[in-house]
Amino acid sequence: MSAAAARTATPAPARSRRKAALGWVALVVGLLVVALVGGTLVFGGYAQRAILDPESAGPEGSRAAVRILEQQGVTVTVARDRSAAERALAGGGATLVMRDAPMLSDEGLRDLAGRAAHVVLVEPRSRALDILLDGSALGGFSADLATSPECAVPAAANAGTARVGELLRPGDGVEGCYPVDGEFGLLHSVAADGETVTALDGLSVLTNTALPLDGNAALTLGVLGQTDSVVWYVPSLSDADQGTTAPTLGDLTPDWVTPALLLLLTAALATAIWRGRRFGPLVAERLPVTVRxxxxxxxxxxxxxxxxxxxxxxxxxxxxxxxxxxxxxxxxxxxxxxxxxxxxxxxxxxxxxxxxxxxxxxxxxxxxxxxxxxxxxxxxxxxxxxxxxxxxxxx
Structure with missing residues (x-):
């Protein structure tokens, strides 16, 4: 063998050690990637645009409802936090469409609703119904049932038969439409100053899948298109009133917990590298007998x-x-x-x-x-x- 060949030849044990080292490096990199992705999802938050989102084209989104309103000359503004909704409502005379906002206090909910000429609750919950609709509450559920309005509310009477899902129980002075067993699919209240509050199950009426059914499109246009401007408020976790923000996991744990967890993870990784054993090649073994x-x-x-x-x-x-x-x-x-x-x-x-x-x-x-x-x-x-x-x- 020549000197050049001797220099270029690599012993088999060296190649084996190199492959083993590359395998451990790949394992460490994979663990780091998983840790980074998991930390981002857990601590950085994860926003999914799906259910009743005005910009979502998925089955449970509401982009089709927004397009219908825009075709009728209604300006739709999507506000993805409370401050953006307040700025959009500053001019007055707009319709506020909102999902459930549990992060808002009772006063914050009243303040935001008071800035609009009309309020439409598309994901009504007991607290919002009690505050904005004079003691109304959640009722039962009627799975995708087509019902006639049987009320004098113009939007419902003009739409005719529509779908109902979640049922509601009206409070004092609140009118109900689409009755099912003593409960209603839509509630409507008119204040002394002319401000109206309407509540309905948006999943049964406003979604891209439900909108073409029966009179859902007409009901959507009648309820949401009462003014030339619609502010569609999508609540954010940062919308909580000052001093009412729920403590995070980091706020609740002592300061020494995070360093201790990092130390334990480091020790576990070092132990895995130290005690890890590489499996040898597969060995074919013939069975001693063959059973029919x-x-x-x-x-x-x-x-x-x-x-x-x-x-x-x-x-x-x-x-x-x-x-x-x-x-x-x-x-x-x-x-x-x-x-x-x-x-x-x-x-x-x-x-x-x-x-x-x-x-x-x-x-x-x-x-x-x-x-x-x-x-x-x-x-x-x-x-x-x-x-x-x-x-x-x-x-």
């Missing part, structure tokens, strides 16, 4: 028989039979047992309850009942096979 599938099946059957667990044994037979029936009927592997039974009953024109008993419900208590249930399973599967073959032949 029939022997395994017979062994499990003897275990079931010795334990006298007829129900468990029948469950295994049913699971296999439902799988084969599902393939015969073109069902997916995720189809539930009840759905498989319904499909079999429909194909055979048999009683649905009887087929469900064979494939799902019947519980044997003795070996004799287990054998009878197995025979019924076999007969049912043969009937389905015959029906499928007959249908394929006729075609």
């Amino acid at each position: 599938a029939t022997e395994t099946t017979e062994g499990r059957a003897r275990l079931y028989a010795s334990s006298r667990d007829a129900a468990h044994a029948l469950d295994e037979l049913r699971r296999a039979a439902r799988s084969r029936l599902g393939r015969l009927l073109g069902l997916t592997a995720r189809t539930s047992p009840n759905d498989v039974a319904d499909a079999v009953a429909q194909r055979l024109g048999a009683d649905r309850a009887q087929v469900r008993g064979i494939l799902v419900d019947d519980t044997p208590r003795t070996d004799r009942e287990l054998v009878a249930a197995a025979d019924r399973l076999r007969d049912l599967e043969e009937s389905v096979r015959a029906a499928v073959r007959t249908e394929g032949t006729t075609r």
Whole structure:
């Protein structure tokens, strides 16, 4: 070997150590990345624009409602904090649309609502209803029900039938629309100075998915488009009144906790590097024996028989039979047992309850009942096979 070749050749142990070092470096870098991402999410906050967000085009966003208002000449201003909402409402005469704002105090909520000519609560909660709608409260829930208004509120009367979800109970002097079992899908109150407060479940009316249904679009335009200017307030965690901000986790823990956690993490990482062992290459090992599938099946059957667990044994037979029936009927592997039974009953024109008993419900208590249930399973599967073959032949 020449001197140049000797200089360029790298011993195998050196290459192995280099690969091991690179592996540990990659592990440390990965842990640091995970720590940085986790710290950002936990301590830096995470803002997701989705539910009832006026700029979200997702199913639960409300950008379609904003576009309808703008097409009718209404100016929509999205305020993502309290100060921006107050500046937008400074001119007076605007409609304030707001979600629930738990960070605002009662006085802060009254102050912000008092700056608008009309207030629309699109995510009403008990506190806001009690303060702004004279003791109104949350009621029950009616899942996506189309209801007629049955009230004299112009926006609701002109819209006609609309969807309701969360129901509300009106306070004194508050008018309710879209009644369901004594509760209402929309509440409306008019103050002495002409200011109105309206509350409705925005998830059932204002979202991009719900807006095209029934009279939801007309109701949205009537309630939100009462003025030429709409201020859509999206609450922020920084909107709390001075002195009422909830303490953070860092404020509640002693000063020594963070250094102690960092020290523990450093010690754990050092221990992992010190005591870590690199796995060697995979070694192929031949099994000493090969067991046939029939022997395994017979062994499990003897275990079931010795334990006298007829129900468990029948469950295994049913699971296999439902799988084969599902393939015969073109069902997916995720189809539930009840759905498989319904499909079999429909194909055979048999009683649905009887087929469900064979494939799902019947519980044997003795070996004799287990054998009878197995025979019924076999007969049912043969009937389905015959029906499928007959249908394929006729075609």
